[in-house]
Structures are given as structure tokens and as C-alpha cells.
Amino acid sequence: MALKFVLKCSTVFPTVIDVKITGAMRTDCGFICILCALEIVRTTRPAADYKSPHGKGAATQDWMEMSHEYVENPLILPEIPVGWDQKDFKLNFHGDPLKFKLRRAPIPTIGSPWPKPQKHVKDSKVLYRLRKDRLVIKRTEIECPTLQEGIERYKEQIFTCLNYSHDNNLRNIYDRDLRKTMISSKRLLGEIPLLTLLIVNITRCSFWPSLESNESYQLSSTADGIELLAEDVWGALRGLETLSQIIFCSQNTILIRKTKIEDFPRFRHRGIMVDTARHYIEKETLFQIMRGMEMNKFNVLHWHITDDQSFPYESRTFPELSKKGAFHPLLVYSQTxxxxxxxxxxxxxxxxxxxxxxxxxxxSWSFGKPELLTQCYNSGEIVPALMGPLNPARNSTYSFLQDLYKEILSVFKDQLVHIGGDEVPFQCWYSNPEVVNFAKHLAKQFGSRTTDMKSVLKYFTKRFVDGILKEAASRENKVRLMVWEDSFSKDLFLPENTVVQLWYTGTQVIPDIVRRNLSVVFSSCWYVDLVEPGIKWHKFYNCDPEGPRSIPGVLGGEVCAWGEHITNKDILLRIWPISSAAAERLWSAKSVTNVEEAAPRLEEHRCRMLRRGVPVSSASGPGFCETQHASKPEQSQNRREININYAPQKQYICNKSLMEFTVMLFFCGILGFLYIVQRSKKRHYFKCFSR
Structure with a gap:
């Protein structure tokens, strides 16, 4: 006779046991049946028999994690024969006398937030499920459209399954001891308790964010549900971002660990500077940059709109500036x-x-308004078309600037306005007779014996700034000026509370700036346009805006993306994910400096950004992200999705009905074995009797 058993499980490929029993194999068949049944029993646990060691309302996660340390850095384990070296960012092999190293990104974490919260307590063994159709969201009674829009936006991200199998080929590293570290059991996800309540409470709903905005929040997930508390809506938005990152997906099931987070930013000003004058950056690309900023908790887009090369700002008051000064009439930013x-x-x-x-x-201003600029000379002769800085000798220059900035202050709502002030070349001013005579007039007026263009620049800055402050006097939130550090180093007139942006010196000058009642935004070590190919994010990560000690007066920092060699096509790849390193430095505690611990979290965050549609480049070398198969759990139950997260697993049969069949097979094997033994005894008896 022939027996054929087909064993199926929803999470593994069909297992087929095909046994043909002949007269010569009857004894072997009984043993085979028993061994097969024992193996299936060993690797099978019925849902009805499973009880959580954490009690009702909790479930273990040993099918995904080995320990808390595994979550933080899954490669650095003594049992695993490989490790990730932060000195040269390669895999090394423990006990290798040849010191062979392999270029490879570290294995990503699962459900770890970026940037790292100030206080984060989690129970990695306690899991809860979420379902979109079962989740009730209770919001604060305060009417807040910004919060409602944020909740709807994040619901779409939370309930899109972005990882499934947590596979990585490093699980297949050949080593006889590696199998010991692999997960030894797997639970049915349906047993994990379902959370049905999300509470979001705020006490204030500001319309515009500001430098004084409160971005703190508290987030917890327990058996009772998820609760997010914040004073202002901006803290709630930061909390929703964190919530979307600590939620993860496996087997088309949305999961969250038991978690408690208390979080707030270390610095108030966390920005990215984008240059749209050297290369025109499309509006949708700017949106993409801001989507990435939201994921990294940046809160300032410093928009360097104009420069020598183009004037893409479409002014209502002076439309000729963009009509003639933009690269092309279509490459402008309209008021809309x-x-x-x-x-x-x-x-x-x-x-x-x-x-x-x-x-x-x-x-670029000279194309539409040539009378504003200084005509450059050479040996007393005009150099055709060569125009230098704005002409400080003409009253019309200051009236123009006052009208232009009156418009700027009405269009842009933030308190901060950046007026530049960097890299002013004096050569053209020295060559121009009109400016030279003006400098002599200033020297005579102020009793100076020398004709110094530095005095001209001081006069220009004072008169220009006074004009802006006059226009801002009637503004509801006034104005706070921001300048490049050149204005400070040249000892120009700067009102109190002016923000000085450092770009070429280190933190050693900060005390001098603060003593003048000025504030600091740091950028010197965060220029993405200067980053060479290779693993460089750790340099951004190790750069601190305050230096080794905390200094009052430092508002934060900005990552700068100057556009000379960055275009609309590659700006996102140049900014991300290296700017994420600066984001954690600006948000997280000063003590968060461990590159080795951060690297696996950054790998997860990099893939998270890709899955949400934000283009990013490599972070730590060779690796992969699967981004093609996002699915809605309620709509696509059978789609297999791949994620780079490392959780070495064996495939186990996990169906209750299969367990019942296995028990039956076990007893059939025993009966078959006893039957064969009995037949053998009878045959031996008859042989003895015949003798």
C-alpha cells in the first residue's frame, strides 16, 4: 500500500511526506511515522495551548527578538561570529588572525525611532496589534484643523504594511554555532491583543510655528490603548511621527511594543538650508525635502532664494527682477x-x-535693476557688464531695499528673516569713483583719516537694518534678523537678539557672540555639498553645535545644501540620509553619541524614508531596502513583503488543525509498529512449531 500526507500551513510552503510501504519496509515505516510525528510535535504549538508569560493582555515576541540588546544592535552579539566596526565601517570576524573585513552596512533595527527620544522605555517582549477598521481615535475637544490633518496623514502611513519577513542574507552566514542564536519558536500573531483606542490630547492649537513653539510630547502604549499628550499641536505632530516609527509590520499585521516615551528637542532651531538660485529646485522637490524634514523632526527650512546666478522670487513690487533675473521666465516661484x-x-x-x-x-539683480549695483572699473575704465555689490552711495538703494523687504515681511510669516551679509568684495567698491568719494565723505563726517570700505559696509548695514526694523514695527510678531558670521567678524551693526549663523569657524567663537547678546545657529561642519563619496554620516553625527560643553545662546544648527553642484535631480540624495545624523544631534540628548548604536537605527530609518517615497542615498555602505511591496493589511492578506531587518528564523508549522492531524499520525505510527511486532512474533512461533 502507499500513504501520502500533504501538510499545509499558511506561513510556509506545503510540506509533503510521501511514504510507500512495502513488505520489506513495514518496520521502517512505523519508525518513520513516529519520527515524523515527533518532529512535527516539536516544531508545532497550537494556539489553544499558548499562554503568555506576561499574563492577559500581552504576548511575547521571541519569534522576532532574542533580547533587548538584540533590538539595539543585532550584530554585536558574542554568539554571532561577525561584528560591525565603526572605525572603518566594515564587518569583521571574531578571532580572525587575517583581519579580513567586508564592506557591509549594519543590520537594521525593527521599530526604533529616529531621532532618539529623550526618554524611551519599552518592553520588547510585550506586543499589541492594531487594525485600521477597529481603531477609535479620540481627539482633544479643542478645534484644531492642523492636528486633524496630521492624524489623517499619519493614519495612512501607520496602516500601510512596510515590512514583512525581516529577511537578510547575513542570517545564512556559515558557522555551526550560528544556529544556536536563531529564534527557536514562533507565535501566532492572532493571539496578540488588539488595541482599539488612540487618544490625542493637546491644550493649545497655534496656527503658525515659531522659535518659541513647544514641541514636547508624551507617548505611551499599554493594554488600555495608545495615548499621546502634548501642550501644543507641534508637539502632537512630533509624537505622531514617533508613533509611526515605533509601529512596525509582520505577516501583514500592524504591531507595537509596550512603550513609554517622554520627548522634547534639545535645540529650538533645527534646519536645512536649500539654495534655489544656483539650480532651480522645483516646488514638488521642496515638498519632498520637507517630508524628509518631518520624518527627522527638523523644523526650519532656510530658503536661500536668490544669488548671483538667478533671481527666481517673483516680486509683486518689482516683477522685473524675476522676469529678467531668473534662469528662465518659467523657472520662478510665484506668489501662489x-x-x-x-x-x-x-x-x-x-x-x-x-x-x-x-x-x-x-x-542677477543687475538684469532687471542695473542701477542698484556698483559698476566695476579697471584702471579708470568701465568694465562692461561687470557689476559688483549693491551701490551704498545712492539713497535709491536703501529706499528700494526697504520696499522689497516690506513685501518680504508681508509674504513670509516667520519672525526670522535672513539678510545674508557674507563675502562682500571690496575691490569693485574701491574701483568705483562714486563709492570712493562716498567713502571719503563718510571719513570726513566721522572724523576718520582713512578711506576704508569697511566703514562703508558698516554704514550700509546700519541704514539697511534700520529700514527693515522700521517696516517690522507694525508687524504682529516683529522681526528677528539672521546673518552670516561675516557680519559679526567685521563688527557690523547688529541689533540685540540677532542670530549669527556660523559657517567657517568652530564653536570657539560662540562665547564672544553670546557676550554681545546675540544668538547662534551652527552650520560649519554640516555642508552636504562638500561631502565626498563614502561613509561620512558619522562626521555629521559627531559634530556638536555647542562643542564639548553646553553654551547658552545656541539656538541650534542647520545643514546647508549649497547649489553650485547640486541640482533638482540629486538634491534629495545629497541631503538624505546624511542630514539625519545632524537631526539626531539637534534633537536628542547631548549624551547620545554612540555611532555603533546609531548605525542600525539609521539603516532602518533610511529604508523607512524610501518606503514613504523620499529618495535617499546610502548611509553605511552595501545593503538593501525593499520598497516595492507596501500593502494595506485589510486589503491584501497574501502579499509577501520583504524588509531588510534582520531576524533569523526557521519556518515552523503553526496550525491547530495540523496539530490534531499530527497526534493522529503519531498514534497510527504506534499501532502500525505494534502490529508489525505482533506479526513478527507469530511468524517466529510458526517457524519454531514446524521444526
């Missing part, structure tokens, strides 16, 4: 575009700080 960009940022708690650089970096 600007409103869209401001609103897109506002909904995500991102402030947009405009920069119209003066008095240098203005060559």
Missing part, C-alpha cells in the same frame, strides 16, 4: 507657489525662513 510652500511647511510644524542675500551675491 510661495503660499503653497509655506502652508505645506506649516502643516508639518516647519518654519520657512527666507534669505535675500545683500549687499553681495546680487549680480
Amino acid at each position: 507657489d510661495i503660499k503653497d510652500i509655506l502652508e505645506f511647511g506649516r502643516q508639518r510644524g516647519i518654519r520657512v525662513v527666507p534669505e535675500i542675500d545683500t549687499p553681495a551675491h546680487v549680480f
Whole structure:
């Protein structure tokens, strides 16, 4: 006779046991049946028999994690024969006398937030399930459209399954001891308790974010549900982002660990500077940059709109500046575009700080308003078309600037306005007879014996700044000026509370700036346009805006993406994920400096950004992210999705009905074995009797 058993499980490929029993194999068949049944019993646990060691309302996660340390850094384990070396960012092999190393990114974590919260307590063995159709969201009674829009936006992200099998080929590393570290059991996800309540409470709903905005929040997930508390809506948005990151997916099931988070930013000003004058950056690309900023908890888009190369800002007051000064008449930011960009940022708690650089970096102004600039000379002769900085000798220059900035202050809503002030070349001023005579007039007026263009620059800055402050006097939130550090180093007039942006010196000058009642935004070590190919994010990560000690007066920092060699096509790849390293430095505690611990979390965050549609480049070398198969759990139950997260597993049969069949097979094997033994005894008896 022949027996054929087909064993199926929803999570593994069908297992087929095909046994043909002949007269010569009857004894072997009984043993085979018993061994097969024992193996299936060993690898099978019925749902009805499973009880959580954590009691009702909790479930273990040993099918995904080995320990808390595994979550933090899954490769650095003594049992596993490989490790990730932060010195040269390669895999090394424990006990290898040849010191062979392999370029490979570290294995990502699962459900770890970026940037790291200030306080984060989690029970990695306690899991809860979420379902979109069963989750009830209770919001604060305060009417807050910004919060409602944020909840709807994050619901779509939370309930899209972005990882499934947590596979990685490093699980197949050949080593006889590696199997010992693999997970030894697997639970049915249906047993994990379901959370049905999300509470979001705020006490204030500000319309525009500001430098004084409160971004703190408290987030917890327990058997009673998920609760998010924040004073202002901006803290709730940061909490929703964290919630979306600690939630993960396996087998098309949305999961969250038992968690308690208390979080707030270390610095108030956490920005990215984008240069749209050297290469025109499309509005949708700016949206993509801000989507990435939201995921990394940046809150300032410093928009360097104009420069020597182009003037893409479409001014209502002076339309000829963009008509003639933009690269092309179509490559401009209309007033509608600007409103869209401001609103897109506002909904995500991102402030947009405009920069119209003066008095240098203005060559593109000469196309539409040549009378504003200084004509350059050579040996007393005009150099055709060569125009230098703004002409400080003409009253019309100051009246123009006052009218232009009156418009800027009405269009842009943030308190901060960046006026530039960097890299002012004096050569053209020295060559121009009009400016030289003006300098002599200033020297005579102020009793100076020398004709110094530095005095001209001081006069220009004082008169220009006074004009802006006059226009801002009637503004509801006034204005706070922001300048490049050149203005400070040249000892120019700067009102109290002016923000000085450092770009070429280190933190050693900060005390001198603070003593003048000025504030600091640090950028010197965060220039993405200067980053060479290779693993460089750790340099951004190790750079601290305050240096080794905390210094009052440092508002934060900005990552700068100057556009000379960055285009609309590659700006996102140049910014991300290296800017994420600066994001954690600006948000997380000063003590969070462990590159080795951060690397696996950054790998997960990199893939998370890709899955949400934000283009990013490599972070730590060779690796992979599968981004093609996001699914809605309620709609696509059978789609297999791949994620780079490392959780070495064996495939186990896990169906209750299969267990019942296995027990039956076990007893059939025993009966078959006894039957064969009995037949053998009778045959031996008859042989003896015949003798």
C-alpha cells in the first residue's frame, strides 16, 4: 500500500511526506511515522495551548527578538561570529588572525525611532496589534484643523504594511554555532491583543510655528490603548511621527511594543538650508525635502532664494527682477507657489525662513535693476557688464531695499528673516569713483583719516537694518534678523537678539557672540555639498553645535545644501540620509553619541524614508531596502513583503488543525509498529512449531 500526507500551513510552503510501504519496509515505516510525528510535535504549538508569560493582555515576541540588546544592535552579539566596526565601517570576524573585513552596512533595527527620544522605555517582549477598521481615535475637544490633518496623514502611513519577513542574507552566514542564536519558536500573531483606542490630547492649537513653539510630547502604549499628550499641536505632530516609527509590520499585521516615551528637542532651531538660485529646485522637490524634514523632526527650512546666478522670487513690487533675473521666465516661484510652500511647511510644524542675500551675491539683480549695483572699473575704465555689490552711495538703494523687504515681511510669516551679509568684495567698491568719494565723505563726517570700505559696509548695514526694523514695527510678531558670521567678524551693526549663523569657524567663537547678546545657529561642519563619496554620516553625527560643553545662546544648527553642484535631480540624495545624523544631534540628548548604536537605527530609518517615497542615498555602505511591496493589511492578506531587518528564523508549522492531524499520525505510527511486532512474533512461533 502507499500513504501520502500533504501538510499545509499558511506561513510556509506545503510540506509533503510521501511514504510507500512495502513488505520489506513495514518496520521502517512505523519508525518513520513516529519520527515524523515527533518532529512535527516539536516544531508545532497550537494556539489553544499558548499562554503568555506576561499574563492577559500581552504576548511575547521571541519569534522576532532574542533580547533587548538584540533590538539595539543585532550584530554585536558574542554568539554571532561577525561584528560591525565603526572605525572603518566594515564587518569583521571574531578571532580572525587575517583581519579580513567586508564592506557591509549594519543590520537594521525593527521599530526604533529616529531621532532618539529623550526618554524611551519599552518592553520588547510585550506586543499589541492594531487594525485600521477597529481603531477609535479620540481627539482633544479643542478645534484644531492642523492636528486633524496630521492624524489623517499619519493614519495612512501607520496602516500601510512596510515590512514583512525581516529577511537578510547575513542570517545564512556559515558557522555551526550560528544556529544556536536563531529564534527557536514562533507565535501566532492572532493571539496578540488588539488595541482599539488612540487618544490625542493637546491644550493649545497655534496656527503658525515659531522659535518659541513647544514641541514636547508624551507617548505611551499599554493594554488600555495608545495615548499621546502634548501642550501644543507641534508637539502632537512630533509624537505622531514617533508613533509611526515605533509601529512596525509582520505577516501583514500592524504591531507595537509596550512603550513609554517622554520627548522634547534639545535645540529650538533645527534646519536645512536649500539654495534655489544656483539650480532651480522645483516646488514638488521642496515638498519632498520637507517630508524628509518631518520624518527627522527638523523644523526650519532656510530658503536661500536668490544669488548671483538667478533671481527666481517673483516680486509683486518689482516683477522685473524675476522676469529678467531668473534662469528662465518659467523657472520662478510665484506668489501662489510661495503660499503653497509655506502652508505645506506649516502643516508639518516647519518654519520657512527666507534669505535675500545683500549687499553681495546680487549680480542677477543687475538684469532687471542695473542701477542698484556698483559698476566695476579697471584702471579708470568701465568694465562692461561687470557689476559688483549693491551701490551704498545712492539713497535709491536703501529706499528700494526697504520696499522689497516690506513685501518680504508681508509674504513670509516667520519672525526670522535672513539678510545674508557674507563675502562682500571690496575691490569693485574701491574701483568705483562714486563709492570712493562716498567713502571719503563718510571719513570726513566721522572724523576718520582713512578711506576704508569697511566703514562703508558698516554704514550700509546700519541704514539697511534700520529700514527693515522700521517696516517690522507694525508687524504682529516683529522681526528677528539672521546673518552670516561675516557680519559679526567685521563688527557690523547688529541689533540685540540677532542670530549669527556660523559657517567657517568652530564653536570657539560662540562665547564672544553670546557676550554681545546675540544668538547662534551652527552650520560649519554640516555642508552636504562638500561631502565626498563614502561613509561620512558619522562626521555629521559627531559634530556638536555647542562643542564639548553646553553654551547658552545656541539656538541650534542647520545643514546647508549649497547649489553650485547640486541640482533638482540629486538634491534629495545629497541631503538624505546624511542630514539625519545632524537631526539626531539637534534633537536628542547631548549624551547620545554612540555611532555603533546609531548605525542600525539609521539603516532602518533610511529604508523607512524610501518606503514613504523620499529618495535617499546610502548611509553605511552595501545593503538593501525593499520598497516595492507596501500593502494595506485589510486589503491584501497574501502579499509577501520583504524588509531588510534582520531576524533569523526557521519556518515552523503553526496550525491547530495540523496539530490534531499530527497526534493522529503519531498514534497510527504506534499501532502500525505494534502490529508489525505482533506479526513478527507469530511468524517466529510458526517457524519454531514446524521444526
